[in-house]
Amino acid sequence: MAHDHEHEHDHEEEHEQVDEETAERRREQEREFIRQRALAQIRQYPDVALQMRAHEVTEFDEFLVQLVERMQDLMHDAQGVGLAATQLGVLQRVFVFQPDEEPARAVVNPRLTIDESEKAIEDEGCLSLREVRVPVERATKVVLEGKDPNGDDVRYELDDLAARVVQHENDHLDGVLTIDRTDPESRKQALGALRPQPTFA
Numbered sequence: 001m002a003h004d005h006e007h008e009h010d011h012e013e014e015h016e017q018v019d020e021e022t023a024e025r026r027r028e029q030e031r032e033f034i035r036q037r038a039l040a041q042i043r044q045y046p047d048v049a050l051q052m053r054a055h056e057v058t059e060f061d062e063f064l065v066q067l068v069e070r071m072q073d074l075m076h077d078a079q080g081v082g083l084a085a086t087q088l089g090v091l092q093r094v095f096v097f098q099p100d101e102e103p104a105r106a107v108v109n110p111r112l113t114i115d116e117s118e119k120a121i122e123d124e125g126c127l128s129l130r131e132v133r134v135p136v137e138r139a140t141k142v143v144l145e146g147k148d149p150n151g152d153d154v155r156y157e158l159d160d161l162a163a164r165v166v167q168h169e170n171d172h173l174d175g176v177l178t179i180d181r182t183d184p185e186s187r188k189q190a191l192g193a194l195r196p197q198p199t200f201a
């Protein structure tokens, strides 16, 4: 009977594996649905808000706290590593970022001190530029200062991906996008990809 038993066992394992694959596929579909739903709430190029300079925050109130919470939720759902208020059409100098396993951080009225001595070129995506990724040169070390949503001072010394993310988000607050910072050839290709598709009706 040992053989039969083994056979039955194999069969069960196979079943479990198929169920596991189906479950994983469902989870992936669910994540993609959530991502698309979040992207639908984020301004997409060529929305004018993306090209405008945001204003200094003067009121550290409930609106600001709720804005930051909403931004963190959307960043998470959209599977992004950073999000600026201008990407929601809110012209306030606030962004959130989460380049690693650390909890998401929010910075209000950010000031960047950029160490110009070391730079790197990497492809960057943007939640407002659909699938476009373009090479952008950034400093690899920055100091980020500003306030948290409660109005308390914050200061972060960041490098590599974290440094890149906060430079990208800080650019958003000045109405500057990756396609404004990349080389002319990459910009041309990106603008081609972002051109609205003609519809024939």
Ligand SMILES: [Zn+2]
Residues within 6 Å of the ligand: 125, 126, 127, 128, 168, 172
């Ligand atoms: Zn962006």
